[in-house]
Amino acid sequence: MAASTHWIATATAQSVLERGGNAFDAACAGAFVLHVVEPHLNGPGGDMTAVLASAADPGRPRVLAGQGPAPAAATMEHYRSEGLDLVPGSGALASAVPGAVDAWLLLLREHGTWTVRDVLAHAIGYARDGHPVLERVALTIAAVQGLFREHWPTSAAHWMPGGAPPSPGDLVTNPAYADLLESLVEAADGAGSRGAGVDAARRRWRELTGPAIEEFVRTPHRHSDGADHAGVITAADVAGFRATFEEPVTARFRDCTVAKTAAWGQGPALLQTLTILDGYDDEFLDPSTVAGVHTIAEAQKLALADRDVWYGDVAPSCADTGPAAGATGPAVPGSGSAAPDAAANAVPLGHLLSTEYAARRRALIDVTASHELRPGEVPGRTTPPVPPLRTEYATTAPAGSLPGAPTGGAAAGVGEPTVPHEPAAAEPSPDARGVTRGDTCHIDVVDRWGNMISATPSGGWLQSSPTIPALGFCLGTRLQMTWLDPASPSALVPGRRPRTTLTPTLVLRDGEPVLACGSPGGDQQDQWQLLFLLRVLVGGYTPQEAIDAPAWHTTSFPGSFWPRTWTPGGLVVEDRLGADVITALSARGHRITRAGDWTLGRLSAVTREPSTGVLGAAANSRGAQGYAAGR
Known part of the structure; x- marks a missing residue:
């Protein structure tokens, strides 16, 4: 497939x-x-x-x-x-x-x-x-x-x-x-x-x-x-x-292991978000309800704030990453090997992905939308500077x-x-x-x-x-x-x-790969994938149903691309999320931008059931361009 x-x-x-x-x-x-x-x-x-x-x-x-x-x-x-x-x-x-x-x-x-x-x-x-x-x-x-x-x-x-x-x-x-x-x-x-x-x-x-x-x-x-x-x-x-080939960073969510790049990519932010959300009942993990959208968006903001302060192409701290967190690959000249002072600036992934840290971050989620950038603290480390927050640029x-x-x-x-x-x-x-x-x-x-x-x-x-x-x-x-x-x-x-x-x-269950997925979208890539994963792993959706379901994402963090702007409390939604849900989210303090009915997310995915060998595939219907095929 x-x-x-x-x-x-x-x-x-x-x-x-x-x-x-x-x-x-x-x-x-x-x-x-x-x-x-x-x-x-x-x-x-x-x-x-x-x-x-x-x-x-x-x-x-x-x-x-x-x-x-x-x-x-x-x-x-x-x-x-x-x-x-x-x-x-x-x-x-x-x-x-x-x-x-x-x-x-x-x-x-x-x-x-x-x-x-x-x-x-x-x-x-x-x-x-x-x-x-x-x-x-x-x-x-x-x-x-x-x-x-x-x-x-x-x-x-x-x-x-x-x-x-x-x-x-x-x-x-x-x-x-x-x-x-x-x-x-x-x-x-x-x-x-x-x-x-x-x-x-x-x-x-x-x-x-x-x-x-x-x-x-x-x-x-x-x-x-x-x-x-x-x-x-x-x-x-x-x-x-x-x-190079490198070890992934992984985290457990429900009965699955989710594998991502190390912190030279934004992948661990999705793992941080899943670890925060793992402490909630399923009713708070539905991306189509008011409670679900609010909870998921607020967890994403916390993880993305850590991304923008702690992540970079420096070696993980070996003392606190552990085997689940992985490490960067061998240094090769010209391949992005870390600078000599990397140890002093190591990405503390073991701490950021720990259940204890997730519990402290989870406690910050309130019933109203946050309009702040709130990176977490790491014991024994000085928190790096918060990126400049530019709000004057608009399209x-x-x-x-x-x-x-x-x-x-x-x-x-x-x-x-x-x-x-x-x-x-x-x-x-x-x-x-x-x-x-x-x-x-x-x-x-x-x-x-x-x-x-x-x-x-x-x-x-x-x-x-x-x-x-x-x-x-x-x-x-x-x-x-x-x-x-x-x-x-x-x-x-x-x-x-x-x-x-x-x-x-990549998602594994009992040590076997069962799902691969991804999406274009810059800062939105992991946000849209998170909705997909929650709908498949928690909601029981088929991959195609999960891709087709209403999408949304937050813009309440500094953008990764020039001119590096943000929208405090921003939430971009497909109108199909529903007028009642959108109104209730606005009442909670989310600054809503409506993007149309079929506009956000371009995911694709393939699946394999290890016990039967049955394969599956799904692709984005938005824009009539993505395509899945197999036999």
Whole structure:
């Protein structure tokens, strides 16, 4: 079974399964197709994370870390010298080292069975021969066309070859990226064996992309602060990166074990929330009732406050994490290894995930909505600074939505970085300001042998930074999730990974993987997954019923993306939650934003029942784009 955010990627993954490939072959093939067919949501210059379980060792889930670190020259001093107090939301200064492609190829080498040629064939075909462009891709290009014309001419040439944005359904190609992938195939074919072929493709990727990236970003270009800057990423940064497999962080909830990334991602915040909620009766865990929405939202606020104060790419404290909390993987040069002072700033996951700490946090939940950011204290530690709370910036669309989308201005599951653009209806002007949002993809696969993977590719959106013509893609903007504050665990530090929002989920029961799920949506990813998990694990919903049920999320915390704003007490809801429930939540002090009926969340999931081997899949119906398939 396969499920993803785009039907072509699902069909690709399913075709691999039908031809005897395993779940990891299928996920790789589908992911490279996502680079081509959802370029506004992810790209080869971006990042990815995955949680997986191998049939060979089902009780030991693993994290695949494809999040690149900050370049060697990405120092706070340099960014301050550029007149910045935040890392920009677009442009090459916001780019971490690309990590997605190396991570997918590592997965193929260690757990796949197919060759590089077979896995990349689908993506090469869609890039070379074309595919019908999505409506949302066309809308995104239209939203940033002024920026492209005036400041990013290589992007204009690539995405508007006729001088205008494409129309939905137009056939679009990417011959430069097809050439690049074919070069990887040629390197692999000449290596002699499947494993050596994957290694050769990984080397070729670094050799071809690093120099092209370094040469291109030396030319200053427009960033989201309205100024022109040169990037700092180099060929040496690209050459030094290696994706890694790492131990997950886990927590028990009811009779299940939930596996997430370590605190270089936001995954442990979901685990903290589940641990807080585990102390409530089921009547307080229904995401469709007043009591349930209020209780869940208030627990999320507490966990997200801890995320924004305590989380970062520093080693967990070995003394208090324990085996359930896991640890980061081995340090590899250029892979995001922690700075030498990491021990002094270790993420106290063992404390944050403990039942005792959860009980103290649970006691803070009142009958009225909190409008404060309330991180918890850790014994013997000085609490890091609370991020700056900016409330002056606003858009016309709800947080987590895309302006101009069909349903009341809200798109399905959008919530990643903002970038400035020139309004499409106006003459291009360097001073014109506007906003469009990027987002993310997701893919889940399970096979007949019991291999299971949940993966969230992201970054490298077509609107992230100018297209590099020789490569056919642009760089990501994940560094905007770092702070220019040395006291923060998520500070900008060369060689350290930004604290990503990418957060796939794997659920095990009695040591066997039974469910993999995930969603696009930036800060909302774990919030929407939490609703899904509560409905499945507590409410008895089927996965499809849980995905289709009314969604909502809080915005009462500092956003992870430029310009890093928040809405104290904010709660964005689908109208289908019901007028009576929404009115009662407002009476409790929640600042409600109505997002339309079918607008929030873009989850997909796969399942396996170990006792019977029966597989399942479910996908998001919002936007009529997600797709689940299987046999």
